Every structure is written in structure tokens, then in C-alpha cells.
Amino acid sequence: MKSALLLILAVQTLSADCLVQGTAIDARSGKPLAGTRVFLEPSREHGKPAILRLSDLYGAFCFDRLEAGVYSLSAVRAGYLDSVYGARPGATEGLELTIDGAAETAAIALKMTRGASISGAVTDSSGELL
Numbered sequence: 001m002k003s004a005l006l007l008i009l010a011v012q013t014l015s016a017d018c019l020v021q022g023t024a025i026d027a028r029s030g031k032p033l034a035g036t037r038v039f040l041e042p043s044r045e046h047g048k049p050a051i052l053r054l055s056d057l058y059g060a061f062c063f064d065r066l067e068a069g070v071y072s073l074s075a076v077r078a079g080y081l082d083s084v085y086g087a088r089p090g091a092t093e094g095l096e097l098t099i100d101g102a103a104e105t106a107a108i109a110l111k112m113t114r115g116a117s118i119s120g121a122v123t124d125s126s127g128e129l130l
Helices: 002-013
Strands: 020-026 037-042 051-054 060-063 069-076 096-099 108-112
Touching: 020 069, 051 060, 069 108
Parallel strands: 020 108
Antiparallel strands: 020 060, 037 051, 037 069, 069 096
16 A cells, blocks of 8 residues: 555656656565666667666656657666566566657556575585585
8 A cells, every 4th residue: 555655656746748757666565666777768760879767766757858759668776687668577678669759658667576696506415516
């Protein structure tokens, strides 16, 4: 309930001028992720670099003044797998957003999945490294 309220507050704080807007959240807990680097990358035909925004205290991000075209949306945060809008965790291909330069898209929830690693050493029955 609390995380849902934070998500609503985050969406309400976004400007009406946002053509692409949303919230970066932890996929498991639903809590907002402040300081997430969110990238909106124009299709290769544009030949322009990605646009970067940092999510605010409530995980909210906003992209305004965009040229019409096709874009991909992704997010990066330390301790989490990179997230691509419309893709499974860890995948690099997701859904594309078509922007007409005037109409807003619906608010997007970018769900971030925590990363993990396993480390150790393999030994034989006497404890010697293999």
C-alpha cells in the first residue's frame, strides 16, 4: 500500500510537459529507486545520442521536448540488472516507443531486478584446489 502511494505521488509530481514519463522501481518490493540513470535512445536512423535523466527521490523521471521518432527506454542502477522497457530482466531487446512530439505516453514503470553473483573455489575431498 505504501509503495503504491509513493508511485502515485511520483506520477503526480511529473510535469504535464513530459512526453515520456514514469518511475524506476524495485521489481520485488515495488519501492521507488532514486538516482537511477534512465536513458531514452533514438533509433539508429536518427543518428543522435541517448538522452539521460536521473530519477528523483520518488524514482520519477521525465523526458520533454522530444523530436518525433522511435525510441528505446532503458535504466541502469548499481546493484541491479540493466533494465530495458518491455524486456525480461537481463535482456537487451525490448519494446520501442513511438513519439509524435506532442502527445504524452502513459506513465511507465521501469522494474529493476537486483543483481547477484556466486563466488568460491572448487576443492577436492582433502581441501586442495582443483
